[in-house]
Amino acid sequence: MGFSPRQAPVFLAAIFAPSILLVGLFIVYPVVNSVGLAFTDASPLSSGRSFVGLENFVYLLEDGEFWEVLWNTVFIVGAATIIATACGYGLATLLISGIRAAAIFRAAIFQVWVVPWIVIAILWGWLFSQDYGLVNYLLMQVGLIETPVKWMFDQKASQWAIISGYAWRAIPFIMVICLAALQGIPSELVESAAIDGASFLQRQRYVILPLMQNIIMVAALLQAVRFFQEMTMIFVLTQGGPINATMVLSLYTYKTAFEDWDFGLASAIGTVWLILLMAFALLYVRVALRRNLA
Amino acid sequence: MNAEALRTGSKPLPRRRSEVVYRLSRLATSISLHALVVASLAILLLPIVWMLSTSFKPLADVFSYPPQFIPRNPTVESYTTQFTGLLGRYFLNSVIVGLLSAILATGAGALAAYGLSRYRLPGRNAILMFFMASLAFPIPLLMISMYLMFVQLGLLNTYIGLVIGHTVITLPVCVWLLKNFFDQLPVEVEEAAFVDGASRAYTLFRIVLPMARPALGASAIFVFVTSWNELLFGLTFVSSTSMRPLPAGISMSFLTEFEGAWSEMMALSVMVSLPIFLLFTVFQRTFMSGVTAGAVKG
Incomplete structure (x- = not known):
């Protein structure tokens, strides 16, 4: 369906012009140009730039720091995504289980999604403050720790402080998507499983999760992409x-x-990042296709 | 029905002896579910409650032990005294950049989305896939070349530079969102307009876009919120203090100045969150209303 483009070439050119201009000038050109810069020693501090071949990439791959950063990124983004997805899905399941005032709870949880990142950053600094922070206080009250944790000065602890912030912020997004998908599952399916004697966990495992699998994957992926940025x-x-x-x-x-x-080296890092993304996307499409065929 | 079945399971009719047990277990399940929801909600909202609570405390009470959740000596001092003209300027910058980005990204996005939705263009799916993929492009990689361009064009330290940055990172989502909306809009409305002799531009601007108001609003709010959040462009494309948007301005000037002054920092945090909170609260209903009603009336 739809109109033929031949009917209105001028009109089409006009409505596509703004976005073609924006995307071409400020997405396509910068990406292509930056990938080119990765093979140079470009820097805004020096006027000239010369071609250095693969030097930046060789430096990067031989440098232990880059691999460390890559692993940190995968760990922080991965852990935050998994936690947010599990909590978001769990909350959605709770909210749909027939409790009262579910709409009010949903609206309250949604407020988390409204908090700007800069505010989370400041707020987390206060919550995870070593001496007066609420998190240390509560953990000590519960008895999980005996002395205050130096959140921002310990390597593992700082990673978890960051992960908790990322996960916290993403829970409402996952929850809203899962809730919408859960409401779309035909109730006859779940009811007939219940009549056949399936327990709550069995219904989750054999009826609901298989139906939710794809939408959960998409929501988690979208969130992971945002975390990367x-x-x-x-x-x-x-x-x-x-x-x-x-x-x-x-x-x-x-x-x-x-x-x-160091624009040259930075472009090389960005280029490797881009290549990893494309590899991951290809892999994902392959797996998704195979699953659909099976 | 669904929810009922999920919670209790439709067990065969209980015999009289076990009916009491059955009812009790149902009640217990219900109570524990509610308790679980309330507990999760308490944990999730704790940071926000703590932020509000700290912002209304005098400095002496901020560090009290055990912590006070409800301020014993509430004061609004932190909101009024500390932040001078600079904060107002950051707010103004963020509002201007956010509004301009919202208009540009939603406008350009709506036009392209309409074309993609209504015309049989070659490579239509490839274009949409590109838009989706571009969301994952490394933003710092884009910024390196954009920075060099903006130096040449003299766009550093201007609203235009920031607006362009915020527009290109949100445009793909706008196109997707609006295309999905146009796909659901009945094409008969436009065909009728064409039969009546309306031009394509007239039909788009006077008939289709007014019907798309809720989707345009959603798209604009998305852009504004993203722009409000965005730190990187404000850090790199702006070097003069007075041109910085909120996140960049706060992280460059207030963080060190107010280090340890948590009631002020929390008051600042509340003020920065408030516009976004209001935006969502006020426009939540507008989204839902009149999506299809508009088509019938028009």
């Missing part, structure tokens, strides 16, 4: 420290480019 919390709280424990790809590229002013 996000760096406000880390920039404000730790600057990537202590000893690079919270240094993630986005902050690492940013710092290399705009603090060290």
Whole structure:
């Protein structure tokens, strides 16, 4: 269906012009140009730039720091995505289980999604403050720890402080998507399973989860993509420290480019990042296709 | 029905002896479910409650032990005294950049989305896939070349530079969102307009876009919120203090100035969150209403 483009070439050119201009000038050109810069020693501090071949890439792959950053990114983004998805799905299941005032609960939880990242960064600094922070106080009250944790000065602890912030912020998004999908499951399916004697867990495992699998995957992936880009919390709280424990790809590229002013190396990092993304996308499409065929 | 079945299971009719047990277990399940929801809600909202609570405390009470959840000596001092003209300027910058980005991204996105939805274009799916994929592009990689361009064009330290940055990272979502909306809009409305002799531009601007108001609103709010959140462009494309949007301005000037002054920092946090909170609260209903009603009336 739809109109033939031949009927209105001028009209079509006019309505596509703004976005073609924006995308061409400020997405396609910068990406292509930056990938080109990765093979140079470009820097805004020096006027000339020369071709250095694969030097930046060789440096990067031989440098232990890059692999460390890559692993940190995968760990922080992965852990936050898994936690947010599990909690978001769990909450959606709870809210649909016939409790009273579910709409009010949903609206209240949704408020978390409204909090800007810069606010989360400041707020987490206060919550995880070593001496007066609420988190240390509560953990000590419950008896999980005996002395206050130095959240921002311990490598593992700082990673978990960041992960908790990421996960907290993403829970409402996952919850809203899961809730919508859960409401779309025909009630006859679940009821007939119940009549056949399936317990709550069995219904989850054999009826609901298989139906939800795809939508959960999509929601988690979207969230992971956003986490990859996000760096406000880390920039404000730790600057990537202590000893690079919270240094993630986005902050690492940013710092290399705009603090060290090494555009060549930063472009190389960004290019590797882009290649990894494409590899992952190809892999994902393959797996998804195979599953659909099976 | 669904929910009922999920909670209790439709067991065969209980015999009289076990009916009491059955009812009791149902009640217990219900109570524990409610308790679970309330507990999760308490944990999730604790950071927000703590932020509000701290913001209304005088400095002496901020560090009290055990912590006070309800301020014993509430004061609004932190909201009024500390932040001077600079904060107002950051707010203004963020509002201007957010509004302009919302208009540009939603406008350009709506036009392209309409074309993609209504015309049999070659490579239509490839274009949509590209838009989706571009969401994952490393933003710092884009920024390196954009920075060099903006130096040449003299767009550093301007609203235009920031608006362009915020527009290109949100445009793909706008196109997707609006295309989905146009796909659901009945094409008969436009065909009727064409039969009546309306031009394509007239039909788009006077008939289709007014019907798309809720979707346009959703798209604009998405862009504004993303822009409000965005730190990177504000850090790199702006070097003069007075041109910084909120996140960049706060992280460059207030963080060190107010280090340890948690009631002020929390008051600041509340103020920065408030516009987004209001935006969502006020426009939640507008989204839902009149999506199809508009088509019938028009």
